Amino acid sequence: MTVRATSRGAQRTSLEGTRAEVLICGASFAGLAVARELAASGASVLVLDRYEIGERQTSACACPTPWLEALGLSDSIKQELPYMSFTTPGGSVRYRLPWSWSAFDYRLLCQLLWAQCGEARFETAKVESVGQQKADGEIEVITDRGTISAPLVVDALGWRRVLSSPHYQPPEAPLSRGLEVHPDHDGSGDALDIWIERSIVRQGYGWRVPAGDEARIGVGSYDPVQHVKEPTVALAERLDRGAVRYQGNWFPHRLREGTEDQIFFAGDSAGHCFPLSGEGIRTAFYFGIACGRELRAVVEGRNDRAAALLSYERFNAAHKRPFAIALALQRLIPALPPWLLTAMLSLIGSQRIIDRVFGWYLNQAAPQFVDAIPAKATAPADQRQALKGASR
């Protein structure tokens, strides 16, 4: 059973009338990446989430290792996976990637990121909707602890896009759904394993992410109407593992607008999860950083809000092509006859092609984007060590 760390009842004082220069709604990958970019900017930054930071894991938590290294998050890595395997009804292929995946500890990663967010404040609150936009530029955000306002507001609340109207609602919205189980594991394995088999899921794939003392085994369906519980249990059984410790969620598969009604959107709220692969952590970091840089320019007086919104929307739109390619492949691959898919996976199997294909894929949101961590924003080594110990 999940132990709730989030304070309840009398501990939840009212936040009515609270004001910040930057209000970041959502304290997961995207929200924390935004806050990190604002460290040492001198701005008053308030981050909200309905749960404590790192309390509720939202994914299988596999990310390209170079991104975790670039963000100074290597201490959260539980297992590095230099290979990928793809299994179809016709057989299996195994690729050595030009970079590796790493499965990480969600709680620790969030804490390490938060330690880089400088003076930002955090409060637990459920964000309900956007309120009035005042003449002086203040935007009101309505939460279960009262109305909070800021001139700069970010929605990093995930797939629902809470601060837009209407929200995204399954099954009509362009969303995929995923569910996974977390049975015990012995730390063995060096590959992120993928199954593309219609007998598991008609349009989608199954996965196994070895993550040290647990394996993350799950199924994702591009069709939101298809249920994924039975296929997840069946895949776990096939791998001789118990279907225990479930977690699941929706994830977007279409790029959305990066701004709307003076609000910035980053991560799943802006559809920044890649179609086909369903990989959304790296892109939440990437677009979160881009958004944070625009906000920083405003709080430091180098830009105004209107120009920052425009610049961020342009940055978002500049990524339409890779997202469209991935969406086209997401539609095409499930329609291919299995023998053709098997043949294509074998053809890609030369190291030169693997390096090219996966190099292109990483470059759509490359780790070099992070740049050096600003000195004032880096969590000191002793603090990192203390966090690592505490999360065990």
Ligand SMILES: Cc1cc2nc3c(=O)[nH]c(=O)nc-3n(C[C@H](O)[C@H](O)[C@H](O)COP(=O)(O)OP(=O)(O)OC[C@H]3O[C@@H](n4cnc5c(N)ncnc54)[C@H](O)[C@@H]3O)c2cc1C
């Ligand atoms: C089963 C599954 C496995 C996945 N595995 C991977 C993977 O291995 N690698 C990968 O790259 N991607 C994976 N994804 C996709 C990935 O999880 C998302 O793309 C990623 O989490 C997006 O990050 P985010 O910060 O935008 O949103 P989220 O991680 O969804 O964070 C949103 C935050 O907002 C908070 N929140 C939501 N609503 C409210 C509200 N009303 N009020 C206050 N707070 C709120 C939540 O508590 C949460 O902290 C997976 C998805 C699923 C469903």
